[in-house]
Amino acid sequence: MIKKLQLEKQSRKWRLLFLFSTSIVLLIIGILISLKWGAAYVSWKTLYEALTYQGHEKAHLYIQTLRLPRTLTACIVGIHLALAGLLTQLTTKNPLASPHVFGINAGASLAVVLGLVAVANFSIMDSMLFAFVGAAAGALLVWSLIGGTGQKQYVRLALAGISVHFMLSSLTEGLIILNQFSTDSMIFWLVGSVNQAAWLDVRTILPFTILGLLAFSLMLPSFRMLMMEDEIAAGLGQRVAVVRAIGMLLVIILSGSAVAICGPIGFVCLIVPHIARSLIGINLAALAPLTAVLGAVLLVYADFISRFIDFPYESPVGIVTAAIGAPFFIYLARKKGDAKS
Template identity: 60%
Template sequence: MSRMTYPDRKQNRVPVLLFLFSGGTVLLVISFMLSLKIGPAHMSWRSIFEAIFTTGSDLKEHLYIRTLRLPRAVLSGIVGAQLALAGLLTQLVTKNPLASPHVFGINAGASLAVVAGLLFIPSSSLLSSMGLAFAGAVMGALTIWSLTGKGPRQYITLALAGITVHFLFASLTEGAMLLNQYSTESMIFWLVGSVNHATWQHVSILVCILITGLIILLCLLPSLRMLELDDEVAVGLGMKLNAVRAAAMLLVVLFAGSAVAICGPIGFVCLIVPHIAKALIGSDLNVLAPFTALLGAILLLLADVLSRWIAFPFESPVGIVTAFIGAPAFIYLARRQGGKRA
């Protein structure tokens, strides 16, 4: 029996990919509608559909859905997609399946900059907070890369440097909050990771960032696929390795930094979603990247729905749920990778 050729294998995967993307889209819609339905205030499905598809209504239920639940659901989906893509890019650039912006200090750097800005510049605007988050994320990334050096142990050193910088920035963040204890109550809620205070201004800013990031990612895809090869092979094929890594890490800073500026450092979405997507759809970046974004949006929407049940009828940070899900997943991935090396 002759072996199946690559075009045949690719053609046979088309129904599977269509099924996965269709199922993911349906699950995304269900998660979105559950986010609009579930909460302290009871809302009927009729009120939800009328609030979405009718204009000019000033009913209290419609205003509540349009100004609170709808932007929160949209923001959750966007932030989940951005964090998942940031995790995928970080794992690709570092060649470390346990890498993520959270573990590698990028989120911690953004958090430190935002908290410092809120404490010492209380009148700072949303755009200034986002600028501080980008600056902090860049500071974290540059600090880590400056500690890695070169050579065969570069990626191991990168992991150790990332964890060290993460704890350093986290300690500095806690120290900055202790300087002004009267302003830390809301910051503690934000530092766990929360989408409770979503507004349409947040959504409009993140939509622009997500679209810009996706365009850049689309342009980088051919070069990013080369990162899966050994460094020597990639350089031998004429690839400017450092330039591609720098562009990819700037994209990580764009995605993760903007998400942290608005919602705080929501943990583990960056880590576990790329692994789930890769297990379901394979490692072809052309389909892996959009599917990872789709799963990230679904996960954060469902996590936000679950977070409303923890201390019902009060709101809880969504970061509690993602940490509860992500911590066992991280332990499992670490044990599996350790077993492979053994």
Template identity: 40%
Template sequence: MRPLVLLGLGAATALSVVLSLAIGAQWLHPGGVWQAVIDPDPTAQATAIVRELRLPRTVLGLLIGLALGAAGALMQGHTRNPLADPGLLGISAGASFAVVIGIQLGAGGLTGYIWFAFAGALAASVAVFGIAAGRRGGPTPVTLALAGMAISALLGSFTQSILLADQASLNVFRFWIVGSLSGRDAEVAAQVAPFIAAGLLLALANAPALNALGLGEDVARALGQRVFAARAVGVAAIVLLAGAATAACGPIGFLGLMVPHIARSLVGPDHRWLIPASALAGATLLLLADVLGRIVVSPGELQTGIVLAAAGAPFFIYLVRSRRGVVKL
């Protein structure tokens, strides 16, 4: 049953890729999309639209969706908190603060901000993990959550202080912070792809240990798991996945929160199946949200982060109010 679910999610992801390539200000027939990708005619308008505009955007959306979906499953597993998302480790706050610093230092364009954002996400996550680990015993779900909230609040206040004092930085920062796939070229996808690939491999490797940790740390130790090492590998995977995604597209909220719950209802709590299912579901949902953003205000465009926020806010309220949304630490 679970292999069939993964196969179905893969088919849904493939369909969302086709829709992303075909739908926009100018709608294209799937046959025209296929020809533009496989056997392009340099003189055809469809070729220019698909290969220069929509294909890089779709590839990036696919990568970011895979990353945020898997990172969300890891985050909820390691914190044992059904309301957790990758931003809980301070990733979004660290990336945002570093982008502002990059703007202040004159980093050129989006490709320049990516490295600042990734470095900021990495530094913030390392700080959270170090604080949560303490002097003994290693990090726990409670200390990870508390340290993440503290670092996020601290860096958020620093970011706002800089932006309030510098209108020029605020104007540039607003383009990145909204969370969008638009305006990103193939170079952006190429820059983040190695980090996302490494993060996905670490996430899959971390799945068996995460199943043991779900039984409690004492039980996990009795089963032979090295709890500190398992937490470190999981946090490293989250940083690579969510850090790269945030650096490339800005903070995209709610995707990492919603997707693991959807995947869990399909394949169950076993992280060996949950992580790949969450990754595929994340890619599908992100690409569909991007397509919807092109339709609802056509010929204009609604940013992907806004579309997901509109869907994610009611979902978050439902989780809080339902019994399944009660946090158990």
């Protein structure tokens, strides 16, 4: 029996190593193809010279100032959205929950557009601040409608979240139309796009990435308790309400900063945690980092695919994530509905 347990433990260890290695290799490949292929042809030699800063030709500058920050932004935003989705599902105990479905992304979008309309010289830090306030307002609105967390709130949460999402999205689009902000770049931003990302965006969002990852790591034992029933966690000395509040605050930071940079990219925060959970189980210490890596992988490849939808013109990455995520959400909703019946 002991030998069997040791073999099972070793098997799980090798499985984890394989999954993480494969995910990291996929991410590296995605970064390389994202840097190499696009509207302009770039050779492998030119790419290497640009990444090692050995040249100052037009092609080198093109990679260093356009493609590289765009790819890094896609990685960072993918990590933000994936972890925000995992945290939302943990804090609400609901597999259908995500910042997108929960109204957080739509609230952040509305606040950013409102800031663009109302504030002169609206800076990227102003965008961050407004996004955080809007994300918090969206979450509180949906939370007030569902009236709690409970295990049987799946359909109620989905209905409340989608209703709030469409309401806030309609207000956002109305603001753009009434104030003549409906430019191509703004429409791209509303769908979700990283094609305008620059080094300023990377430098702005990176501190929130570090803060979010550090806080997530420190709170990991407490977040693990959220996977239990509230009564059991409280009996073990866990302050469930405080931990849940910290979790939602992290969701607002991660999701709000991502929306401020790239707009409300949909469904990454919903599908990635489920994919990671199906591969690795509910071991949160392994689930969280795998979710982060897979989030980066998904958004990098989705951004790469979006370049060729209407080549040589750009398309928003949100088109690709929505095409993948919408059927996945319907599948999850039907699966949970069948489980309850």
